[in-house]
Amino acid sequence: MAKYAGDGTMTCKAAFVYSEEFRTYRFRDDHPFNQLRVTLAYELLQSIGSITEQDLIPPRMATEEELLLVHEKPYVDAIKKASSGSLSEEEGYEFGVGTEDTPMFNGMHEASSLLVGGTLSAVDAVLQDKVDHALNLGGGLHHGFQRKASGFCIYNDGAVAIQYIREHYQAKVLYIDTDAHHGDGVQWAFYDDPNVCTLSVHETGRYLFPGTGNVNERGIKEGYGYSFNIPVDAFTEDESFMHVYETAFRKVTEYFKPDVIITQNGADAHVLDPLTHLCCTSKLYEFIPKLAHNLAHEYCDGKWIALGGGGYDIWRVVPRAWAQIWNIMAHDKPAEGDIPKDWLDKWQPKAPVQLPSSWHDHQGLYKEIPRKAEITEKNEKVLEKAMQFIQLKHNLPK
Amino acid sequence: MLVEEVMKTEVISLKADETIETALKLLNDHHIRHIPIVDEHNHVIGIVSDRDVRDASPSVFQIEQDKEALQNKLESIMSSPVITAHPLDFVEEIASIFYEHEIACVPVTKANKLVGIITEKDMLYTMIQLTGVNVQSSQIEIKVIDKPGIFPEVTAVLGRRKTNITSVLIYPYQPDSTYKVLVFRLQTMNPMPVIEDLKLAGYEVLWPNMPGMEQ
Known part of the structure; x- marks a missing residue:
């Protein structure tokens, strides 16, 4: 493959996993996790003419066997029961369902299996060389545990996909998670596995769920040195986030030499996100996929699968942020200028907030952060600590 | 213990x-x-x-x-x-x-x-273990007047939202000894409804609590 230029001159073959059915993953009307986001992003891409029907691939259903690559049978059985409304509140408690975060709903097993299947469809498309990259915005549910639902996640599509890749393609997987919440479910699933490297950049767990993702979580046994965590301070802004992300992503890629990169592209580090305390803007959401695209070409012959994730300002933040992943993936260039009028006309009446008129956030979106210098310095220290392990290995005589 | x-x-x-x-x-x-x-x-x-x-x-x-x-x-x-x-x-x-x-x-x-x-x-x-940071949770801090009966009022708000509490710590509020800070780790990714309820009930929620920052 030609050396990746990164200047918008290259068109890659990419696939967009999409189905209206993603919206069946729905807890409650007032629940912050809302898959309407995926539709909003897709329609935004349609209205700028960045995507056509030929780019779409439908998600398939993950089989039970595939779910069991990561999840335990009693858990899958419980979700199936909950899916048909026959799991009691008492029984659900053990498996983390029926809580305010992950309430039970009819058809939850099927809806969750479709999200996992969508990620598997993306994996197959890329690893069978049908496309260079694939995007499943319905996935990225990184808090799902082996036998427990949590943080709006039931089945962990990222973890299932990684294990699926290990068993079917024997490839080394680098998982990069830039959701504002720690990618704990995926990290713990591969904590002792040296063929799967996880890097999570997230808001520190001092206040934010799930509380883990400390810089000293580095893996265990053979997997030691294959988990990386960069918890950034509350109120972190674009520059500092981009700096730690770029430095860490480059170093880890160089060190681990992956065969394929999976990114979890939660869009909740934005200043408007109601659940987190970071202060990033649209700038970050152009930068994140650009670097992933770049490094996938540099190290993995282009093999890159991007997933969705968190993102709770579904009107002003997520559609633009997620559409840019596709723009960069397929056209090597983020969209610029005004948001198309037809998209605004269709969705503004349904939105409780004023939709943004431009792809780029305007200056002055938030008040100046008084302790910016200290926050930046602190993040730099954390980055150093996280990278120490690589530095150490690097300096050892061969 | x-x-x-x-x-x-x-x-x-x-x-x-x-x-x-x-x-x-x-x-x-x-x-x-x-x-x-x-x-x-x-x-x-x-x-x-x-x-x-x-x-x-x-x-x-x-x-x-x-x-x-x-x-x-x-x-x-x-x-x-x-x-x-x-x-x-x-x-x-x-x-x-x-x-x-x-x-x-x-x-x-x-x-x-x-x-x-x-x-x-x-x-x-x-x-x-006692601080609860080893369990998936969110942390919120609530500034309250240091007097009897406040704690159950606060936890009642959490209870109404069916929010499970992982751990509780009570700190003195350094700038003013007539107040205390209640630190809860809550088993939820979305503490917003609880925070709203607490604010409606007149409590000051420090989330996150960083000196020099407006809430």
């Missing part, structure tokens, strides 16, 4: 007439820093730390000449009498002992016999 719930019960101990060399080997092999010294009735009569042993070991520069130093008996270097704890002591009391006596380990005895050991590391681990 009681010492017996936290202590290690498999204790490596030695007799007073064994050599420093034996102790050195045990410390290294087991990655431990303290060895209680017991008599034939398993009564604790002394304790040696890795520092005691190192002080009594030959310098690395004179390792050959001074090898006989390692053959000295432990009774020549052990600390005695020993501060011990009882299985029914509270973990907090042990923390005070560590702090006041500037030590990092106490043997636990019952009817004078050695039954366990608790170290600074066990202590810190317990403290980590």
